[in-house]
Amino acid sequence: MSETQSGIRVWAAPITLGLVTLFGLVAALLADGIGDAVSWAALGIPVAVCCWYALKKR
Amino acid sequence: MNAQALKIWYLVHKWTSLICTVLLLMLCITGLPLIFWHEIDHLLGDEVEPAVMPASAQRASLDAIVADAKARRPTHAVQFVSHDAEEPDLWSVGLGKTADAEELAVFYTYDARTAELLDTWTPDDGGFMQVMYRLHTDLFAGLPGTLFLGFMGVVLIASLISGAVVYGPFMRKLAFGTVRHEKSARLRWLDLHNLLGIATISWVLVVGATGVVNTLAIPIFGYWQATELADMTAPYRDRPPLSGPVSVERALKAAQAAEPGRELSWISYPGNDSASPHHFVAFMRGNTPLTSKLVKPVLIDARTAALNDQRTMPWYVTALLVSQPLHFGDYGGLPLKVLWGLLDLIAIVVLGSGLYLWWVKRNVAFETVLNTAQCSDMDDVMPRVSGRQGSEA
Numbered sequence: 001m002s003e004t005q006s007g008i009r010v011w012a013a014p015i016t017l018g019l020v021t022l023f024g025l026v027a028a029l030l031a032d033g034i035g036d037a038v039s040w041a042a043l044g045i046p047v048a049v050c051c052w053y054a055l056k057k058r
Numbered sequence: 059m060n061a062q063a064l065k066i067w068y069l070v071h072k073w074t075s076l077i078c079t080v081l082l083l084m085l086c087i088t089g090l091p092l093i094f095w096h097e098i099d100h101l102l103g104d105e106v107e108p109a110v111m112p113a114s115a116q117r118a119s120l121d122a123i124v125a126d127a128k129a130r131r132p133t134h135a136v137q138f139v140s141h142d143a144e145e146p147d148l149w150s151v152g153l154g155k156t157a158d159a160e161e162l163a164v165f166y167t168y169d170a171r172t173a174e175l176l177d178t179w180t181p182d183d184g185g186f187m188q189v190m191y192r193l194h195t196d197l198f199a200g201l202p203g204t205l206f207l208g209f210m211g212v213v214l215i216a217s218l219i220s221g222a223v224v225y226g227p228f229m230r231k232l233a234f235g236t237v238r239h240e241k242s243a244r245l246r247w248l249d250l251h252n253l254l255g256i257a258t259i260s261w262v263l264v265v266g267a268t269g270v271v272n273t274l275a276i277p278i279f280g281y282w283q284a285t286e287l288a289d290m291t292a293p294y295r296d297r298p299p300l301s302g303p304v305s306v307e308r309a310l311k312a313a314q315a316a317e318p319g320r321e322l323s324w325i326s327y328p329g330n331d332s333a334s335p336h337h338f339v340a341f342m343r344g345n346t347p348l349t350s351k352l353v354k355p356v357l358i359d360a361r362t363a364a365l366n367d368q369r370t371m372p373w374y375v376t377a378l379l380v381s382q383p384l385h386f387g388d389y390g391g392l393p394l395k396v397l398w399g400l401l402d403l404i405a406i407v408v409l410g411s412g413l414y415l416w417w418v419k420r421n422v423a424f425e426t427v428l429n430t431a432q433c434s435d436m437d438d439v440m441p442r443v444s445g446r447q448g449s450e451a
Binding site: 004005007010011012013014017018019021022025028029030031032035036039040043044046047049050052053054056057 | 222225226229230231233234235236237239250253254256257258259260261264347348351380383384389390391393394397400401404
């Protein structure tokens, strides 16, 4: 992709990841059990995204 | 954003990062074992574990436990008795040279049912985890060291914000997550720095900001003592000093009766900075996941065990208490700690790659850096400009 992207295209993924992270951080603080499980799933997403893009070959 | 503004943001990112990166690397590396402190102690057999007994087992007298601690250190004074939420069968007693001495001299841990002494900890016990802890919290330099680390945290936040601002223009022509493995090492590491940095920025911001709040723990608690607590204990200011024995057990019963839905986190002894010369202050934690991190101070007359006052903590103490779990990652079981560790490792890669990028680009003009970063289809133009580096720097 060499076309210039709009701001929304550039920021869609980072903003989504940011909101998912904050949601995960708060979930475990507010509830045990289900809240903990939700936080593991939510915080696992940025970690998985990092691994996926960093390690994938073209 | 115009080119001039972008250049300024880029320079802010570069310089704030340069100031804090080395210390941040140290904090990330020492923080990694600290996340798993409890698990490491468990593996090394250093953990204090009460024997398994039926739930109906009798509770020992807390006064007897404190008397035993005092007898072991007759020249010292009891500062507090504490009760870990995760270890209901343990009581811990902290003693110092005086009740308000800044340094803790010894920390005894007892079985709450048998009053048997299970562990003795003193500040010069040392050990690997203690070194990690001191490096991470005060660089072995006390409060000035802690505040210095807090200042580095503020610089980190500036670096994160400026980093996010320059992320947009740098990624204008690249899809999210692009890593140009086929190009030069410099471009590959730039892409990884951008990807890992932006994907974890909100976690790093939260851990960084709550870390800064934690560095202010002593001033925050000191301010509470000087204002709210002083106000709570004001009616006793002119009373003669307390004499004769006091019963922490009676004080605790009174506190529990005053706050039936809560349980003790710790109780400060008369003479301690977080009590008064005439009072025990019981810090009672709540019983929901969130309120269990917060405490409510209950003021108990040390002589009569009468309830004198009970208040909610002001917002700044609450902010401090909420920022502790959000910094430690200890509030969602072992999986959360593992995720904390992985995010910490990613942060180390972001810091290290940032340092590498600064080193290889240190003589290259900003315009060249931006152009190279943005062109996805061209070869890395860096080698071609290398001959002009001197004049552009």
